[in-house]
Amino acid sequence: MYTFTDEIMGLQPINVSSPTQNHSPGMITHANDAVLGGGEFIYLQGVANTVVGSLVTYGPAQTTLSPAGALTGVQAAPVAVAMSANGAGQWGWYQVSGQAVLAKDGSAPAAGAPVYLGAAAGQVSATQAAGRQLVGASFAAAALAGAASVNVLLSRPTIEGQII
Numbered sequence: 733m734y735t736f737t738d739e740i741m742g743l744q745p746i747n748v749s750s751p752t753q754n755h756s757p758g759m760i761t762h763a764n765d766a767v768l769g770g771g772e773f774i775y776l777q778g779v780a781n782t783v784v785g786s787l788v789t790y791g792p793a794q795t796t797l798s799p800a801g802a803l804t805g806v807q808a809a810p811v812a813v814a815m816s817a818n819g820a821g822q823w824g825w826y827q828v829s830g831q832a833v834l835a836k837d838g839s840a841p842a843a844g845a846p847v848y849l850g851a852a853a854g855q856v857s858a859t860q861a862a863g864r865q866l867v868g869a870s871f872a873a874a875a876l877a878g879a880a881s882v883n884v885l886l887s888r889p890t891i892e893g894q895i896i
Contacts, residue, residue: 734815740811744869745817748782749778749822758792768883770828772798778818785835785881786814786854788826789891795826797853798891810888811866827886831872834884840877844870847884849891856884859885 734746734806738761744754754827759775789809810827837850841858849864850857875882878884
C-alpha cells in the first residue's frame with residue numbers, strides 16, 4: 733500500500749477513485765510502497781473500462797486507454813498506470829515512475845526486456861512491433877505467458893508512435 737512522502741495534507745489516497753476532482757489535473761506527487769519502493773504519480777481524470785494496472789495515455793484535456801496496436805499519426809504520447817479502477821467521470825492517481833504492476837497480454841517477457849503495447853487496449857506486451865514500444869519502460873522481472881500482470885520499471889514513459 734502506497735503512502736505519500738510529500739508533506740501535503742488532504743491528498744486523495746493513491747488507490748481510491750473519486751467522483752469529485754480533489755486536486756489540480758496533472759498534479760504530481762510521490763509515494764512509497766514497502767514492496768515496490770518509491771514512485772511518482774500524476775492526478776488525472778478517469779476513462780471507461782479502466783482497471784487497476786491499465787495503461788493510459790494522457791494529455792491536458794483527456795485520458796484514454798492506451799491503444800491496441802501501434803500508435804499512429806503522432807511522434808510520442810505520455811503513458812501512465814492506473815492505480816484504481818478509475819472510470820469515466822472519476823478522478824485518481826496514475827503511476828509515471830518507479831516499479832508498477834501492469835495488465836499484460838499472453839506474452840512471456842524477460843527481465844530487462846523492452847515493453848510494448850499489447851493487442852488489447854490498456855495492456856502491455858513483450859511482442860516487438862513498430863509504433864508500440866514504451867520508451868522509458870522495461871520489464872522488472874520475467875513473467876509467465878499465463879500471468880495477467882507484470883512488474884515494469886517506469887521513468888515517465890511514452891509510446892514511441894509512428895507518423896504515417
